[in-house]
Amino acid sequence: MRRSMLFIPGNTPNLLINGGFLGADALIFDLEDAVSPDEKDAARILVRNIMKYMDLRGCETIVRINSIDTDYWKADLEQIMPRKPGWIMLPKTGCAADVLTADAEISRWEERLGMEPNTVRLMPLIETALGVENAFAIASASKRVGAIFLGAEDLTADLRCKRTKGGAEIDYARSRMVMAARAAEVDVYDTPFTDVNDDEGIRTDAEYAKSLGFTGKASISPRHVGVINEVFSPSMKDIKYAYEVMDAIRLAHEQGRGAIALHGKMIDAPIVARAQQTIAMAEEMGVGKAVQHEE
Amino acid sequence: MKNNKVVSSLAEAIRLSGLKDGMTVSFHHHLRNGDHVLNMVMEEIAQMGIRDLTVNASSLFDIHAPLLRHIENGVVTHLKTNYMAGGIGRAISSGILADPVEFRTHGGRPSDIELGRTPIDVAFIAAPTSDPMGNCSGKYGKSACGSLGYAFPDAMNARQVVVITDNLVAYPMLDWSIPETYVDYVVAVDAIGDPSGIVSGTTRITRDPVGLVMADRAAQVIRHSGLLKDGFSFQTGAGGASLAAAKYLRDIMLREKIHGSFGSGGITGYLVDMLNDGCFESLMDVQCFDLKAVESIRTNPRHQEISASHYASPSARSAVVDSLDVVILGATEIDTDFNVNVHTDSNGSIMGGSGGHSDTAAGAKLSMIIAPMFRARMPIITDRVKCISTPGRDIDVLVTQGGIAVNPKNQELLLRLKDAGLPVVDIHDLKEMVERTTGTPAPAREGGRVVANVIYRDGTLLDTIRSVPAK
Numbered sequence: 001m002r003r004s005m006l007f008i009p010g011n012t013p014n015l016l017i018n019g020g021f022l023g024a025d026a027l028i029f030d031l032e033d034a035v036s037p038d039e040k041d042a043a044r045i046l047v048r049n050i051m052k053y054m055d056l057r058g059c060e061t062i063v064r065i066n067s068i069d070t071d072y073w074k075a076d077l078e079q080i081m082p083r084k085p086g087w088i089m090l091p092k093t094g095c096a097a098d099v100l101t102a103d104a105e106i107s108r109w110e111e112r113l114g115m116e117p118n119t120v121r122l123m124p125l126i127e128t129a130l131g132v133e134n135a136f137a138i139a140s141a142s143k144r145v146g147a148i149f150l151g152a153e154d155l156t157a158d159l160r161c162k163r164t165k166g167g168a169e170i171d172y173a174r175s176r177m178v179m180a181a182r183a184a185e186v187d188v189y190d191t192p193f194t195d196v197n198d199d200e201g202i203r204t205d206a207e208y209a210k211s212l213g214f215t216g217k218a219s220i221s222p223r224h225v226g227v228i229n230e231v232f233s234p235s236m237k238d239i240k241y242a243y244e245v246m247d248a249i250r251l252a253h254e255q256g257r258g259a260i261a262l263h264g265k266m267i268d269a270p271i272v273a274r275a276q277q278t279i280a281m282a283e284e285m286g287v288g289k290a291v292q293h294e295e
Numbered sequence: 296m297k298n299n300k301v302v303s304s305l306a307e308a309i310r311l312s313g314l315k316d317g318m319t320v321s322f323h324h325h326l327r328n329g330d331h332v333l334n335m336v337m338e339e340i341a342q343m344g345i346r347d348l349t350v351n352a353s354s355l356f357d358i359h360a361p362l363l364r365h366i367e368n369g370v371v372t373h374l375k376t377n378y379m380a381g382g383i384g385r386a387i388s389s390g391i392l393a394d395p396v397e398f399r400t401h402g403g404r405p406s407d408i409e410l411g412r413t414p415i416d417v418a419f420i421a422a423p424t425s426d427p428m429g430n431c432s433g434k435y436g437k438s439a440c441g442s443l444g445y446a447f448p449d450a451m452n453a454r455q456v457v458v459i460t461d462n463l464v465a466y467p468m469l470d471w472s473i474p475e476t477y478v479d480y481v482v483a484v485d486a487i488g489d490p491s492g493i494v495s496g497t498t499r500i501t502r503d504p505v506g507l508v509m510a511d512r513a514a515q516v517i518r519h520s521g522l523l524k525d526g527f528s529f530q531t532g533a534g535g536a537s538l539a540a541a542k543y544l545r546d547i548m549l550r551e552k553i554h555g556s557f558g559s560g561g562i563t564g565y566l567v568d569m570l571n572d573g574c575f576e577s578l579m580d581v582q583c584f585d586l587k588a589v590e591s592i593r594t595n596p597r598h599q600e601i602s603a604s605h606y607a608s609p610s611a612r613s614a615v616v617d618s619l620d621v622v623i624l625g626a627t628e629i630d631t632d633f634n635v636n637v638h639t640d641s642n643g644s645i646m647g648g649s650g651g652h653s654d655t656a657a658g659a660k661l662s663m664i665i666a667p668m669f670r671a672r673m674p675i676i677t678d679r680v681k682c683i684s685t686p687g688r689d690i691d692v693l694v695t696q697g698g699i700a701v702n703p704k705n706q707e708l709l710l711r712l713k714d715a716g717l718p719v720v721d722i723h724d725l726k727e728m729v730e731r732t733t734g735t736p737a738p739a740r741e742g743g744r745v746v747a748n749v750i751y752r753d754g755t756l757l758d759t760i761r762s763v764p765a766k
Binding site for chain 2: 014015017018020021022023054055057196199221222223226
């Protein structure tokens with residue numbers, strides 16, 4: 001379950017050691033934009049040591065390395081790969097070839113370290129007009145790609161438009177990304193909401209992203225994590241309904257019936273698939289059994 | 296004397312007050328780390344050859360470091376205070392005073408003064424404005440500090456009262472805090488303080504993301520406590536995370552249209568904003584922390600100055616703290632029985648004091664500690680705090696970035712927070728969680744002689760602080 005992904009600058013020791021306590025499902029240790037060129041070395045070593053020594057309390061680790069058009073990305077991998085990160089985030093991914101370049105280097109490291117191929121997943125960060133147009137090609141370029149992630153700040157700069165709270169300027173990119181990801185059968189993550197003091201705004205933005213089909217959302221503020229988790233979690237009502245669906249299906253099978261209705265509505269394959277996803281998530285959240293027990 | 300209490304110099308006022316060896320002088324701390332009065336008075340006293348004095352100061356800041364010289368020279372042999380900043384604290388912890396410092400609380404101090412347990416021979420009142428007969432106020436003048444709340448019991452009970460001002464105005468000064476009826480002498484000086492040190496540097500909301508997470512959780516705890524409704528009363532300290540919690544609480548109160556009763560304590564601009572936004576009907580102010588608070592107490596009749604006794608005295612017939620719903624407090628350490636240390640650092644060296652901590656914790660319906668799980672690699676949750684400043688029986692909940700620990704004595708709160716889906720954790724589990732990150736620190740060296748007694752607000756001895764060798 002990866003509803004929220006929290007960015008933590010790779011050069012902020014206090015935030016890095018607190019990462020595991022902030023409620024995010026995944027932590028993005030950032031070696032790219034948050035770190036100035038003269039601090040790249042220090043950040044790499046700091047992030048490496050955090051991954052080596054700190055108890056991150058079950059949070060997934062994602063490391064945003066520098067983009068493949070810089071001199072830094074290979075040195076990033078050299079420090080990070082031995083720590084076996086869950087994911088590498090590849091910024092400014094513009095096309096499938098970018099994915100393959102990173103994929104080849106990660107594969108070399110996996111081999112050198114005796115890791116199973118594709119242990120380390122790749123999450124291309126799509127933040128250019130070219131990247132958006134190539135979203136499906138990127139998402140399906142390699143088995144290593146497990147998710148794609150929209151970065152709206154750089155994208156709107158590339159589009160030469162203003163980034164607004166309403167987000168009309170990224171509507172196309174959002175829809176295109178979701179479509180591409182689902183077609184390629186990978187997860188898709190929405191861009192952070194950057195006004196850390198707008199409590200209503202983050203909720204509205206996260207709810208909108210969920211309504212479009214995003215798997216989850218990234219955040220630059222620990223304060224947004226709770227809202228994101230809440231929005232991208234199934235509600236108690238959803239969970240209860242999912243169990244009802246599965247009970248109804250079981251009953252249909254027992255009775256040898258091909259189709260069954262619940263609350264006057266036919267249960268079809270997509271409804272069953274959604275119910276299974278909801279139950280899987282509820283069980284991961286530790287609330288599935290409680291709701292079932294209530295039943 | 297009949298029509299004018301102004302004397303020519305501070306030395307003359309001290310002479311006229313009859314101060315002699317072995318007596319007690321008192322000071323208040325509204326000028327905080329910008330205060331010149333304690334230093335100028337003690338320097339004059341030292342030059343006059345008076346020795347073996349007790350200094351009873353409501354708080355001591357590092358600007359008062361010259362006091363250490365007077366201790367070494369035998370001018371000062373006893374200290375009573377409610378708070379001591381780290382610079383002075385380290386010297387006291389190293390054992391420069393033969394007799395232990397007496398730490399009281401902001402409520403215990405006036406109570407003991409009024410009950411005659413700690414009599415004062417001469418009180419020196421730092422007054423940003425006074426008239427020649429001693430009607431004085433903190434609201435006006437170049438050194439304006441707002442409320443003079445902590446000075447009231449000194450003025451009302453000392454054998455002699457000397458007002459020291461840098462803004463002498465014509466008689467009668469209206470809107471006084473302390474009336475002439477209590478004042479014996481008035482001394483005019485060039486400056487009673489440095490305005491840049493009078494206004495606290497800590498009244499800014501934290502920008503630390505971890506602090507903001509804690510503040511957010513603190514506001515949610517209040518929201519789900521059952522106490523946040525019309526008539527709500529609230530106090531918070533001036534620490535960055537506490538102020539952020541106040542800001543988030545304000546957002547909730549405005550969104551849910553909750554009209555509170557009062558905010559109290561040391562007042563910051565954030566509480567003033569809440570008053571002006573309609574979150575509270577009034578502010579009860581014993582001390583102003585920033586210029587916005589000073590401006591507000593001067594101009595807004597709903598922003599009321601109160602004395603230290605009215606604020607927190609346990610022997611008063613009632614005090615403001617007794618009507619508090621929620622107080623947010625800090626901690627340098629908290630143990631698994633919820634006892635809180637705000638007197639020493641993790642090595643046992645003095646770096647603070649109760650101030651109003653244990654008074655508000657005893658009075659408020661919900662006493663919340665907000666603190667990070669660790670500071671500079673040291674966990675704040677321990678098996679036993681180095682010094683009990685506030686007993687755990689008065690603490691309801693600890694809010695950290697890693698979770699919220701509720702004192703088992705408050706089962707109702709525990710259920711409410713769990714129902715609200717807040718991340719409630721047993722304090723023992725929280726301690727283990729922290730130690731998985733920080734490791735378990737080696738115990739600080741124990742021993743040494745007692746350098747301070749921590750006296751609870753009712754006058755009983757709560758704990759002792761032992762010496763720590765100077766580095």
